[in-house]
Amino acid sequence: MLTAGDNGPVESQVDARTRELARIVWDHLVLSEPLSKADLILALGSHDTRVAVHAARLWHEGWAPLVVVSGGRGKVTSDWELTEARVFGRVAREHGVPERALLLEETAANTGENITASRRLLEERGVAVGRGILVAKPYMTRRALATARRQWAGVSWAASAPELGFEAFAEDERQFIELMVGDLQRMVVYAERGFQVPMPVPAAVWAAYEELARLGYDRHVIR
Template identity: 40%
Template sequence: MTKDEAVAVLWEYHRLHQNLKPADLLLVLGSNDERVGVYAAGLYRQGLAPRVLFSGGAGRFTEGLRGTEAERFAAAAEAAGLPREAILLETRSTNTGENIRFSREVLEENGLQPQSIIALQKPYMERRTLATLEAQWPGMPFQVSAPQMTFDEYLTDTLNEEIVISAMVGDYQRILEYPRLGFSTEQPFSARAEEAFLTLVGLGYTSQLLR
């Protein structure tokens, strides 16, 4: 398998391609890609949910940046047309598990009890996000989505090929390893995705692997 083939296979494995239906809440999990916030604003304008909760303090890729992930995402969404009164913030979390735990606390503090949620993340984190939500918020109906982009469309000057491929590789490993720790649910195994993962590890995209 060539590098380009491996990238395409792993990118596609991480995607879920769910057809979204209206829900009670958009839960936006913070990261280093504020385009997810803009995507949330678009879904809000389409009527997919009446409230948007942005969750994120600082994580692997955002330590040291000004403001929290939630604040930066909310600002990007507001600039894209999301009304301020529709916004909730959770600014303490440092990983996906904390995104869920602290977001639930924010909802409780605001007297909100959503019966269905659309979670938004980066494209290559859709599957791991769903697996984490299923394990750590059982019983809640979730849909998961991300900006609709190909791998090449996703790349920017700051989110370059090295960063994104390494992150995809790291997330694939976490999909395999985290269920045995109770962090997430088991996901379908793909022999092609495993081959792609091993190909990219062999090519040196290892900076985001668990140690």
């Protein structure tokens, strides 16, 4: 596979076996559920602004009256000039979400804080939430749900993501795989620590994670 670099096309360093393993992890992590009308759309900040575009689309479709974008700076966005929330907010406004329907949470540095900080913000503003829609990158949906169902258990949550396939993340394929490997490990470790509800990982998926980690895709693995 060829990807565009500063000096023209360069050959990807991800081989066929690595991509096969990554697809196994992807297939487990991606979890989309039917949506119901909700009180808010909570867009989880990241480096991928397509999440904000999708949140705006859901707002236009009438799934919820309020869009909350949450994110300070995380492991991939630590060098951004603006917070993830400000960037996502700008994108949401560019896609037609008005200020009255948009709320920014600018402190969260991880998924758990996306939930807990947004919860505090809405409680401070007296906004009651009984049902919510989490919007995240496709491979973050399962862990986002597991986290929200623990950290904001009184809300009925569903997850939604931009309609992107595995190939849509080929521009920086190594980083994409490293992030998925870290997220899958957290599905197990964070459940054990009580940070999110348990969601069992099939043996074949865990074996793919272990092989990817051995191959060096362990940048975001908890040591």
